[in-house]
Amino acid sequence: MRAPALYSAAGTLLLTTLTAAPAGSAPGVPGVAELRGTAVAAARAGARGIDFGACPATEDLPGTVRCGTVSVPLDYARPDGRQIELTVSRVPATHKDPNNSKRRVPGQGSLVFNPGGPGGSGMYFPLIGALPEWKRLAAAYDLVGYAPRGVGRSAHLSCEDPKTFLKAPTQAPTHPSEAYKKERIAQAKAYARGCAQRAGDDLRHYTSLNNARDLDVLRAALGESRLTFVGASYGTYLGALYATLFPSHVRRMVFDAAVNPHPDQVWYRSNLAQSAAFEGRWQDFREWAARHDDVYSLGDTAGEVLRSYEKAAARLAAKPAGGTVGPGQLQEAFLSVGYYDDYWPHRAQALSAYLKGDPEPLVEQAGPHPETAAEAENAHAVYTAVECNDAPWPTDWQVWDRDNTRLARVAPFETWDNVWTNLSCAYWPAPRQRPLDVRTGPGEVPATLILAAERDAAAPYEGALELRRRLSGAVLVTERDAGTHGIAGGPNPCVNGYLDAYLLEGRLPVRRAACAPHPEPEPRQASPATKSATDLRRPV
Structure with a gap:
């Protein structure tokens, strides 16, 4: 997954050679x-x-x-x-x-x-x-x-107690501090351990090839x-x-x-390219909202819509809406506008209402739903196991930090959230495969x-x-x-x-x-x- 314009704007994105795959798992040679x-x-x-x-x-x-x-x-x-x-x-x-x-x-x-x-x-x-x-x-x-x-x-497959999976409210810094990074590294290590403890030797069998x-x-x-x-x-x-x-x-x-x-x-480079591409789609949504400023009052330029979003994030950091919607939940809700434009009117309306003093639409759309916690935890566990097992990932945090710090300068919206979603793969306990040469x-x-x-x-x-x-x-x-x-x-x-x-x-x-x-x-x-x-x- 690649977005050439954003990568060009950032200069050459240097990626360190990934950790070697286990012997006997040569690309293109399934067992x-x-x-x-x-x-x-x-x-x-x-x-x-x-x-x-x-x-x-x-x-x-x-x-x-x-x-x-x-x-x-x-x-x-x-x-x-x-x-x-x-x-x-x-x-x-x-x-x-x-x-x-x-x-x-x-x-x-x-x-x-x-x-x-x-x-x-x-x-x-x-x-x-x-x-x-x-x-x-x-x-x-x-x-x-x-x-x-x-x-x-x-x-x-499960990697942690679903009751603790949907943590809320959470932060979502686009330029995280060193202290915040250390906190997320610890969480990623704990999650990887949880997968190993709960699944045991079965964990290595959750792969795309299987x-x-x-x-x-x-x-x-x-x-x-x-x-x-x-x-x-x-x-x-x-x-x-x-x-x-x-x-x-x-x-x-x-x-x-x-x-x-x-x-x-x-999958490592795919996630970098995906983060870059989301910035363009986030821009598409903001331009659409700006064209409909008469409906949503979020600003008549994409830049003004961004400032409205950032204003809401700052308010939520100080006082979460409904006690559960912080900047992390806001970011996750608006990530969906990058996937499907049928979400655009509903997210714009919720943001507009929140800034005008009515938090209910935002809480409804962005708040955690405990009844879906088990399903969400299961989906994330399978996602993590398959992607971590499928391929080599960088095992040195400095590689992740360098690559994503550079990318976040031009694509801040999704970059670090994508890191936290995948970082457990840096500390994964199961053997890694080399991807098959699809052809x-x-x-x-x-x-x-x-x-x-x-x-x-x-x-x-x-x-x-x-x-x-x-x-x-x-x-x-x-x-x-x-x-x-x-x-x-x-x-x-x-x-x-x-x-x-x-x-x-x-x-x-x-x-x-x-x-x-x-x-x-x-x-x-x-x-x-x-x-x-x-x-x-x-x-x-």
């Missing part, structure tokens, strides 16, 4: 034992299938969704050893043409979805078939979601000889690993909001579809370009001048036309294509009452 173990597990799963029935109450899914489980090895080098259960959800194809009620649509098998993260659950994905943008796909495909290993009831192997076992359990898959965000990296490991098992694959799969980017040659896999918004901050556009270079026959469709993180089945009919043509008919543009941006959100005061397609696909 032979693990590949054999995957074949054994897939054959076993194919024979057993999945017994779909009523979903457990803990999944909070309607009766139209059916649930089941599939067994996968904890360690693919020992396929007959300990097994873990992955939860799976499905809504069968409707076979009803939404444009012609008399026409029966032939089925095309299962469409499997991963929402990203890592740490996101796709269990809610089958509900998306009820939305207009997805009805044609829901007519032809069984919509299948699942919780990857570690997520939810799928070999649940997630890709799990996906192949799921494919077999669904009775599919070849996989049809949509991955969003981190799910694109998972899909790219799958295509590299199991090219003959690919039917159709959509990579939505592609992250950069280059081994040198996974497919001509004719190895069918043509695949990459979707990318040009100003996506969470998955900067360079990632889509790199993925297209690495997957032979991949075609890129770009939403120009837009930044929503994940555009498949969203508000842009041009993008959806390419998505439907590919998944329903296997048709792709000859080389690459572009769509005009979807309209910017209209200023409004009320929060949306219903979920959008983006909400149901939203990664962690």
